[in-house]
Amino acid sequence: MADAFVQALVQxxxxxxxxxxxxxxxSLMVGVVRFINxxxxxxxxLGALIVIALTQAVGLPVGLAIAVTLxxxxxxxxxxxxxxxxxxxxxxxxxxxLVTIGLGAALQNGMFGLWxxxxxxxxxxxxxxxxxSWSLPAGILVGQLPVLIFACAVVVIGALxxxxxxxxxxxxxKATATDPEAAELCGVDARRAQRAASAIAVSLAALAxxxxxxxxxxxxxSGPAQLIFAFEAVVIxxxxxxxxxxxxxxxxxxxxxxxxxxxxxxxLLAGHLVFLTVLxxxxxxxxxxxxxxxxxxxxxxxxxxxxxxRQGQTTAWKGKRT
Amino acid sequence: MTIPxxxxxxxxxxxxxxxxxxxxxxxxxxxxxxGVVKRYGSLTVLDDVGFHAGAGEAxxxxxxxxxxxxxxxxxxxxxxxxxxxxxxxxxxxxTMAPARARNIMGIARTYQVPHPFHGMTLFENVLxxxxxxxxxxxxxxxxxxxxxxxxxxxxxxxxxxxxAVGLLDLKRLEVARALATNPRVILLDEIGGGLTEGxxxxxxxxxxxxxxxxxxxxxxxxxxxxxLKVVTRLVCMAEGRVVAEGDPEAVMADPTVRSAYLGxxxx
Numbered sequence: 001m002a003d004a005f006v007q008a009l010v011q012x013x014x015x016x017x018x019x020x021x022x023x024x025x026x027s028l029m030v031g032v033v034r035f036i037n038x039x040x041x042x043x044x045x046l047g048a049l050i051v052i053a054l055t056q057a058v059g060l061p062v063g064l065a066i067a068v069t070l071x072x073x074x075x076x077x078x079x080x081x082x083x084x085x086x087x088x089x090x091x092x093x094x095x096x097x098l099v100t101i102g103l104g105a106a107l108q109n110g111m112f113g114l115w116x117x118x119x120x121x122x123x124x125x126x127x128x129x130x131x132x133s134w135s136l137p138a139g140i141l142v143g144q145l146p147v148l149i150f151a152c153a154v155v156v157i158g159a160l161x162x163x164x165x166x167x168x169x170x171x172x173x174k175a176t177a178t179d180p181e182a183a184e185l186c187g188v189d190a191r192r193a194q195r196a197a198s199a200i201a202v203s204l205a206a207l208a209x210x211x212x213x214x215x216x217x218x219x220x221x222s223g224p225a226q227l228i229f230a231f232e233a234v235v236i237x238x239x240x241x242x243x244x245x246x247x248x249x250x251x252x253x254x255x256x257x258x259x260x261x262x263x264x265x266x267x268l269l270a271g272h273l274v275f276l277t278v279l280x281x282x283x284x285x286x287x288x289x290x291x292x293x294x295x296x297x298x299x300x301x302x303x304x305x306x307x308x309x310r311q312g313q314t315t316a317w318k319g320k321r322t
Numbered sequence: 323m324t325i326p327x328x329x330x331x332x333x334x335x336x337x338x339x340x341x342x343x344x345x346x347x348x349x350x351x352x353x354x355x356x357g358v359v360k361r362y363g364s365l366t367v368l369d370d371v372g373f374h375a376g377a378g379e380a381x382x383x384x385x386x387x388x389x390x391x392x393x394x395x396x397x398x399x400x401x402x403x404x405x406x407x408x409x410x411x412x413x414x415x416x417t418m419a420p421a422r423a424r425n426i427m428g429i430a431r432t433y434q435v436p437h438p439f440h441g442m443t444l445f446e447n448v449l450x451x452x453x454x455x456x457x458x459x460x461x462x463x464x465x466x467x468x469x470x471x472x473x474x475x476x477x478x479x480x481x482x483x484x485x486a487v488g489l490l491d492l493k494r495l496e497v498a499r500a501l502a503t504n505p506r507v508i509l510l511d512e513i514g515g516g517l518t519e520g521x522x523x524x525x526x527x528x529x530x531x532x533x534x535x536x537x538x539x540x541x542x543x544x545x546x547x548x549x550l551k552v553v554t555r556l557v558c559m560a561e562g563r564v565v566a567e568g569d570p571e572a573v574m575a576d577p578t579v580r581s582a583y584l585g586x587x588x589x
Binding site: 035182185 | 420430431442453454500566
């Protein structure tokens with residue numbers, strides 16, 4: 001029993017690496033652009049299916065297919081932001097939601113039309129990596145692929161963190177996240193920063209999709225489930241926090257793998273319950289802090305930061321883009 | 323991320339001096355607004371406002387609350403499109419130019435309510451502006467940022483997150499960030515409010531120093547004695563119009579100005 005428990009903890013932690021990669025792009029979009037892309041999961045699946053097509057139909061090696069796909073997806077993210085998201089954001093609160101739900105539906109059915117509804121996997125294309133594992137003392141087995149994905153998550157998040165902290169583009173992105181209007185007045189091209197954030201987010205989604213296809217299978221309709229996991233990881237870790245997504249992902253992964261000890265069905269349920277518990281606890285905290293009403297309480301719950309002076313900003317920049 | 327920018331700032335610390343004087347046939351005022359109208363629905367906030375500031379000039383703007391002073395700044399800095407009128411900067415029509423383009427041309431503004439980038443240190447706040455708006459790169463940007471922090475008295479707080487500093491330092495940060503964009507004209511919106519007498523003297527020294535360095539200053543301020551130490555011309559606004567302008571003492575003695583202050587809309 002203790003063995004199974006430790007094994008579940010280890011597997012859950014490694015699974016958290018995958019969730020972190022899906023979630024970090026979403027977190028970047030929400031934190032920087034204040035834009036919720038509900039097609040994020042579908043972007044992940046699109047990236048996966050492109051890599052699968054390049055590998056299985058065109059015959060490229062997996063690594064090369066990934067190296068080709070990620071920049072293409074980044075460009076797609078940039079273009080989508082320029083032609084779609086920017087306009088949607090000007091249309092108020094509801095429009096981005098409708099637009100990205102519609103985009104998700106279009107992507108799902110487009111992928112269905114192009115590739116059919118078969119489940120597809122990259123598992124066969126990565127050789128022994130998909131099943132190879134290391135055995136640790138006390139009979140614990142860790143799969144090499146999950147370890148690779150987890151390491152990749154740490155590298156991606158670390159690189160993103162450094163990029164945001166130490167590069168010119170990163171600072172422009174952060175400044176735009178805090179206050180697009182003030183950023184523009186500092187000479188920062190807020191639009192460009194947002195498009196860049198969108199490009200990064202979409203290419204990271206594609207990377208996550210590729211890992212998903214390596215671990216298991218994808219179908220054109222796998223996207224929404226990935227979006228939900230990403231959202232849960234983002235909210236558990238604190239909206240807009242980059243390292244928080246890794247922590248959120250790990251918490252989600254551990255909850256699911258511990259739930260999995262009870263029964264297969266309990267795995268996902270446990271994840272959702274932990275997510276709801278975290279959200280409710282923060283919401284209750286927000287209510288106790290009082291002032292500001294439900295919007296502020298909800299915002300505090302989502303960001304996990306508590307109620308601070310930041311609350312004024314979201315209202316200040318609504319509809320400010322001209 | 324390099325931004326193509328016209329090198330039009332002879333007096334900027336990061337730029338080589340301009341080889342010659344202004345080449346335009348009629349230099350005119352550096353910043354000039356004519357017939358500016360701004361309406362929000364049926365509410366007219368700016369009603370046919372004319373404004374100008376010459377190169378190196380320091381202009382004060384006074385007026386009761388709701389007179390449209392901050393809205394005029396928004397119109398000059400490009401925070402929103404105006405309903406009517408024209409704005410020119412250095413002989414160029416900038417009426418339709420977005421805020422960022424105007425900033426790169428050399429118009430900087432501060433906010434009455436500070437808008438810092440909370441998650442960053444003061445140093446990073448200013449560095450963003452120095453890189454993106456000021457056109458400095460690498461080490462030069464870092465040096466310029468340090469220099470500006472020293473001039474604005476923020477150097478001891480350089481590595482403090484903006485979320486952790488008080489209002490007065492945030493107001494200084496507004497000035498520092500505006501300066502870091504290497505402006506030719508700086509629009510200061512009530513940066514003296516809430517300061518103690520000692521701090522006010524420091525602030526006046528700072529702004530006087532900026533003026534002496536050739537920067538054009540437009541300053542909205544309720545604290546008249548501070549304003550009058552720096553500005554050479556005063557504009558008084560009330561109810562969206564310019565009601566008086568000219569020599570500061572003459573403006574303050576003007577009966578319309580007095581009624582604007584003491585009449586229906588007292589401070």
